[in-house]
Amino acid sequence: MRNVAVIGMGHVGATVAFTLFTHGIVDNLYLLDKNKAKAEAEYNDLRDTLARNDYHVNVFLGDYSDLKNVDVVVTSFGDIAATVKTGDRFGEFEINAKNAKEVGEKIKESGFNGILINISNPCDAISTLLQETTGLSKKQVFGTGTFLDTARMQRIVGEELDEDPRNVAGFVLGEHGASQFTAWSTVSINGKSAKELFTKEQEEKLSAQPNKNSMKVAFGKGYTSYAIATCAVRLIQAVFSDARLFAPTSVYLDEVGTYIGYPAIIGKNGVEKVIALELTSEEDEKLEESAEIIKKHIAQLK
């Protein structure tokens, strides 16, 4: 049985739950939110879907005591208005640091010992706090990180070359936030390296787009949901099917001493392996600078 709990049933959590439900990716789905009325409304809306859904899914109004038997917990708590107001994911840091402590302690008390995939922002810092509070291993806890920003980069590069985004390989690395960067040395399109296709100026212009585009969506609809939910669901599937998916997620990177967006192999144990990239010295510096920003914020909290 594939058991998933989603904690935080806002725009993102509800879209993750709906996607799992309609794609039959879960057998038992537990919905949790500190706003009980919201969780109950989502629970009832999903139950009303059952008679027309292609798959049977057992959906529950969850409680922390249910987590003991859950395989994957997704954390999507927060207050998106705080990010939209500031245009910076650290705008939600104070709120979500408190939430991470509260939710993390409850997860620990529940006896949960599965895989925790964090979405809540600022993603790298909150993944760090959740790992510390739950006491789960660094393999068991990871964040969606730059998996989403990488998808945005693939879209932008694909559009530039009139190619399907799935034909674009490579990574956006670093903070899921303003200091992220496209590691152009890793990017290729249908086997051709970005270096052969773009000038330095073009790369710089394209680099700024993933983060800009995300804020454009957030400002336009007040939140973002489809792309992040699709990323989270792909990662959940990778855990259930032990896909050993090579994906840039927010993982603990020893070299920089923090959770940060970097490629890893995702499988049944969570982070099976972090894959060391051969970056240029300029990219290495950018990664370190991005790590310093994440660490500085976490240190200010302590």
Ligand SMILES: NC(=O)c1ccc[n+]([C@@H]2O[C@H](COP(=O)([O-])OP(=O)(O)OC[C@H]3O[C@@H](n4cnc5c(N)ncnc54)[C@H](O)[C@@H]3O)[C@@H](O)[C@H]2O)c1
């Ligand atoms: N990592 C990414 O790429 C990415 C992308 C989009 C959104 N996000 C983040 O995901 C989070 C959710 O976004 P959203 O648009 O759904 O926000 P939202 O404000 O619509 O919903 C947040 C939900 O969390 C609940 N919540 C708050 N504190 C809680 C707690 N302690 N325990 C349980 N539930 C709690 C709220 O009641 C609310 O229903 C935000 O932090 C947002 O910034 C991350």
